[in-house]
Amino acid sequence: MDEQKSTVRAVERALDIMLCFTDATELSLSEIAKRISLHKSTVHRLLASLESKGFVLRDSQTDKYRLGFRVWELSANLTHSDDPATILLSEMERLREVLGETISLYVRDGLERIRIQAVQSNQAIRRVAPIGARMPLAVGASSKVLVAFDERTVLESVLADPNWPENVNRQGYQEQLAEILQLGYAMSVEERELGAAAISAPIFNRNGKLVAAVAVSGPSNRMTTEVMKEFAEPIMEAAKRMGKMLK
Structure with a gap:
């Protein structure tokens, strides 16, 4: 049993190393190692x-490490037929051409969101995603x-997260969510990153299940609240089109 635990732990540590990249x-x-x-010495053996x-x-x-070609061999065998990052790319590019800002696609993974696709703005000063x-x-x-x-x-899981930021009021957060449900979209200005603003809308598949969130982001001095409100309709329409493309 101890040998089995040791083997599992070694696998977990090896995966932790891969995730560093x-x-x-x-x-x-x-x-x-840090x-x-x-x-x-342990990291050296695993590497x-x-x-x-x-x-x-x-x-x-x-004397530095980087990902090897075996990773790319594995990624080549990913199934793209139902992958939102692949299917929705053309619509994201279309939205970028309309609004001129960076477009991102997010999915929830546990208590985090992960950016699975991005189309960068062509403007000189832009939000890199x-x-x-x-x-x-x-x-x-x-x-x-x-x-x-x-x-x-x-x-409920998010509110119970022990890593909840101290500067974010839980009650205020829930009130914002209620308003977002009514509006159909969410806006943020410098909440996570100084000088950045974003507006986002939900993407539901053809069965009505929430699949992802599409966002438009850029410098807050260009993406003002007024500008983002003008973006609301185009991004929600794009989200609906995207949803019809997903099973």
Whole structure:
């Protein structure tokens, strides 16, 4: 039993190492060890195993690690037939051309939202949205959409989250969700990031199930509250079109 637990723990640690590369292209042994709070000798052994299987590569000149080609081999076999990130890309590009700002697609994963697709604005000063970024559900337009339009149990879990930010009032948060349900969209100004604003709408599939949230984001000095209200109708119409494309 102890050997089985040890094996499972080793797998968990190896996966933790892989997840370090969700927001970094290259990392040193020390950086990885710090991120996952493990001794460097342990991390080195795990990296050696991952390297032998082709999941990470080590640059002999910089002594830094990056993802290996085996990861791309696996991703090539992903099923795209029901993948919102693939199916909705054309509609996201269409919305970007209409509104001129960055378009993002989010889904809820537990008590976080994750950006699964993004179409960057063509403007010189724009909101850069990296794919794979994870954010809490307590702040941000898309977070509130993903909670407001989902089942009540999701809201209960979010409110009970021990990592709930101290500067966010739970009662005020619930009142905002009630208003979002009436409006059909959510707006946020510098809630999560200084100088950034966003408006988001829910995407329901053909069965009426909440699948994702589409968001338009940009600099807050350009995306004022008045401008975002003008964006509301186009983004909600786009969300409806997107929903009809999903099973």
